[in-house]
Amino acid sequence: MIKRAKPIIDPEIVEFEEALLRSLDQSTRGEGRVNAAQEIAARRGRPVGSVKADPKVPTTIRFDRDVLDALKASGRGWQTRVNDAVRDWLARQSKTDS
Numbered sequence: 001m002i003k004r005a006k007p008i009i010d011p012e013i014v015e016f017e018e019a020l021l022r023s024l025d026q027s028t029r030g031e032g033r034v035n036a037a038q039e040i041a042a043r044r045g046r047p048v049g050s051v052k053a054d055p056k057v058p059t060t061i062r063f064d065r066d067v068l069d070a071l072k073a074s075g076r077g078w079q080t081r082v083n084d085a086v087r088d089w090l091a092r093q094s095k096t097d098s
Contacts, residue, residue: 056083
């Protein structure tokens with residue numbers, strides 16, 4: 001007689017199935033929120049007002065490895081700081097050219 005191994009049940013699957021059954025119970029009782037396709041489509045994309053009127057433009061620029069490493073080591077926002085430094089440099093250049 002061959003003994004069959006007891007199936008391994010993933011606890012995440014059990015949790016998912018329980019949540020799915022609760023969701024079905026709620027929907028049959030008229031509880032919960034059901035989203036129509038139009039509602040989902042209307043919410044896609046970035047929230048209104050979250051996009052700047054003059055957004056930054058992606059580009060490629062080449063830095064020496066040590067310069068790039070130092071910039072990245074300065075932490076989050078390093079690209080914004082480089083942008084601000086270049087803007088300051090441009091402002092100083094325009095003053096000296098005048």
